[in-house]
Amino acid sequence: MFRKIAVGISGGVDSSVTAYLLKKKGYEVLGVYMRNWDIRDEQGTCSSDKDLKDAQTTCDFLNIPLVQVNFVKEYWNEVFLQFIDDYEHGFTPNPDILCNKFVKFNYFYKYARTKLNCDAIATGHYANTSFGNYLENYQQGQHVKLLKARDTTKDQTFFLSQIEERSLRKTFFPLGNMLKRDVKQYARKIGLQALADKKESMGICFIGSRNFQHFISDYIVDQPGDFIDVDTGKVVGKHEGIHHWTIGQRAHLGGFSQAYFIAKRCFKNNIIYVAPGTNHPALHSSLFFTDQPHWISHDPLVQSNCFDCAFKFQHINDLSDCRVMQVEHGMVVRVNGVKRGLAPGQYAVFYKNEECLGSSRIISTGVTNFTLNMLEYLRRKSNQNQQTEQTHAYG
Known part of the structure; x- marks a missing residue:
């Protein structure tokens, strides 16, 4: 059934x-x-040129044709502009998730199917599906599930959590049951030594090796403001713009006995609240709100407005148990325990055992444990004052 595959x-x-x-x-x-990005860095080099050369070398070695397709406009409009807009408005975006959603598993999928007349696509992602790595269990009309890869440290289902089921139905993931070290060893065995030893690209593709704060200043005008201590309310430093910082990041303020970390960003007054110490309660939350979720193969909230599962909001995080509740404009997620560094704009990716169910964008992190502790302190203080007044009244 599947004969011609676009990789x-x-x-x-x-x-x-x-x-x-x-x-x-x-x-x-x-x-x-x-080709999704073609702007050159400060040294006048574009990593796409080197990657294209390596891609051609691979295809020549394998004796397969190589087609080039330009998605620069699509990437700019649907990934990069969203990235910039998010930072301008105090959100923490994830362009890798958006790239898979809009470019690789949308435009590339459609191009392969309609322009190249391919039966399916394949990528080097570390992931599995319920249809198998090579769609050997494909069933017409049956739902397909996105499953975690065997290599748990390289599993990339987090970044695939927004793709459509229609694309997943006809996608091969041949590396899903392989370990990364075995892939490199296999490459050396078949004669692709140079690629096995090639340094892996890390981080956001359009930033490359550049300093992020320098990069973002090319697109967003700096607006200096104050760093304010969440405990004392005192100004402890100056920043060049909210868009340079994200929740949980170290602020690098000198002259203090404890390091400061970003706890809250106030876009309206350009203030960044910082907390002393990496485990300060202002950095931890146990509740957050999301927009409408994207479920890949089935909606787990169809039969009930809540369910228990696990989630993570960064690729490197361990999974945390949670309860998801449907509300009018999205979801409320209550974490079993607390999570550090939750930030609006991030994606909460949900799992049930080995299945990646989908994801939802975090809109608000609600109140932090610092706020809850403060409210509890004020409540107890109020009760103590009332008891003291009653004691004096009945003296």
């Missing part, structure tokens, strides 16, 4: 081994290099 070739070891494995199984493989 997203990035110039890295994962996509190259993916293409090799598919060809070895007898599929007609077509490499597709997506």
Whole structure:
């Protein structure tokens, strides 16, 4: 049923081994290099040029054709502009999730299916599906689930949590049951030594090796403001703009006995509240609110307005148990315990056992444990005052 497969070739070891494995199984493989970003850095170099050269080398080695497709406009409009708008309004975006949602599993998928007449696509992501790595269990009309990869440290379902089921139904993930170290060893074995030793790209593609604060200042005008201690209300430093900072990040303020960390950003008055100490309660929350969720294969809230699952809001996080409740404009999520550094704009990605259910964008983190502790302190203080007044009254 699936004969011709378009493989997203990035110039890295994962996509190259993916293409090799598919060809070895007898599929007609077509490499597709997506150019999503072409602005040069301060040194006048563009990483896309080097990656394209590596992609061509891989395809020549495998004796498969390579097609180049330009999605720069689409990436700019649907990923990068959203990234900038989020930072301007005090949100913490995740462009990797948006890139998969809008570019790789939307525009690339449609291009492969309609322009290249391919039966399916394949990528080097570390993920699995209920249809199998090579869609060997494909069933027409049956829902497909996104499942975690065998390599738990490389699992990339977090970044795939916003893709559509229609794309997932016809996507191969050949590396889903392989460990990263085995992929590199396999690449060396088949003659792709240079790619196995190639340094992996880390971070956001359009920033590259540049300093983030320098990069963001090219697109958003700096607006200096105050760092204020959440405990004392005193000004403890100056910042160049809220967009330079995210919740939980170290503020790097000198001259204090304890390091300060970003606790809250007030966009209207350009104030950043900082908390002394990495475990300050102002950095922890046990409740947050999201927009409408995106569920990949099925809506777990259809039969009930709440359910228990696990979630994480950063790729490197461990999963945390939570209860999800449906409300009119989104969801309320109560965490079993507390989480440090939750920030508006991040994605909460939900899991049930091995399945990645989908995700939802965090809109508000509600009150922090610091606020709750303060309210409890004020309540007790009020009760003590009332008891003292009653004692004096009945003296």
